[in-house]
Amino acid sequence: MANRTASSEKSEVGRQGILNAAAMLFRQHGYSGVSLRAVAEGAGIKAGSIYYHFGSKDEIVTEILNAGIHAVHTEVIAAVDALPADAPASTVIHAAVRGHLRSLLEHGDYTSANVRIFGQVPEAVRDANLSARRSYETYLDGLLANLQADGGLRKDIPISRFRLMLIGALNATLEWFDPAKGGVDALADDYADILLNGLLARNGAKP
Amino acid sequence: MANRTASSEKSEVGRQGILNAAAMLFRQHGYSGVSLRAVAEGAGIKAGSIYYHFGSKDEIVTEILNAGIHAVHTEVIAAVDALPADAPASTVIHAAVRGHLRSLLEHGDYTSANVRIFGQVPEAVRDANLSARRSYETYLDGLLANLQADGGLRKDIPISRFRLMLIGALNATLEWFDPAKGGVDALADDYADILLNGLLARNGAKP
């Protein structure tokens, strides 16, 4: 029984089903740790059928990598654009942090696959993802530069270092965050707070 | 010519040579991306010979993972213990950050292999590394708790969140840091500064 039309649990089909299954698996097991047979099973089809939609494994992973960057980039832009134009630096950073974390931790098989496997894929695949990456980095740098020019952010540390630390700290949450244990937004509140105000106890304290 | 005793470029031999070669390769290509034949070539021997020293690939990777954690743990302890007992929180954090980064970025094939592949190895291997991880985490938590109790660190955010963000931000430097482009210690200065004081421009500014 339950043997008609393959009967996988999810069995999303078609091109998108392959990408969804692959993104989930890449995120969990790394690039070389995922076989096309595993991807096919996740998508509810057989391995050979993948080649109807894609020319190679690298073609799949390239598309996933690009979609991952595009997802964060879009979500962060949306979060920041929703603010009033004169929002203070702390508000802008907070919105960006929340947008990035949401994209990564909530609807984020593609984004988290990107973070996890970018360092493992063949060089050609990495290269194909570089322009999307740089585009996001440039956007963040512009954001930080504006806040710095307005006097909201300190000026004694280069922007690229801000940005690298920001992205690094956020992406690292992927390794331990458990959506069942606590909300993404509460995490974003804490992270933005620490990043903005630091760990040190203030002398002129607040309540 | 140059054909005696295998003549590989480095050709470290023996058990340690295998581990060194494997750590370097795992760091670059991930767990499944490294074959035992590649490890053997890196160590200057043939694939089958590995089994004289190790029982399986997982046995190798287990040992590398444990050595990696042990290396950071030891270096951070040494850095902190070198400080006077009454050192302020900022000094202690700075020393810990520098120790962690040095272990990761300077003499750190084992440590960086750990960071890179921990999420990809079979569950049994991960489990075998958990106690070493927890030991390091417990040490850091104790450190942070002391500083918090002394009034050096703010108390409105749980210690585990401090620690996770700290380790995450530091480990993430592995993805982009280029030792040829800038010193580890300068990086540690900046990171400790940002983590302690935050990104925001201060009103009661300093010179």
Added chain:
DNA sequence: CAAAAAACCTAACAAACGTTAGGTAGATGA
């Protein structure tokens, strides 16, 4: 100097890999 132990090599195994060729069921369009 001979015997024993240590450290390797060679050659092969079954399984799993990415990929390809050719076939088939069901929908679509004339």
Added chain:
DNA sequence: TCATCTACCTAACGTTTGTTAGGTTTTTTG
């Protein structure tokens, strides 16, 4: 209704994988 097209399947290919068995060389030991 027949031909075409889409979306799959089956079966196999050559290669690479972790691993093993058995043989050879080097080093240590008595």
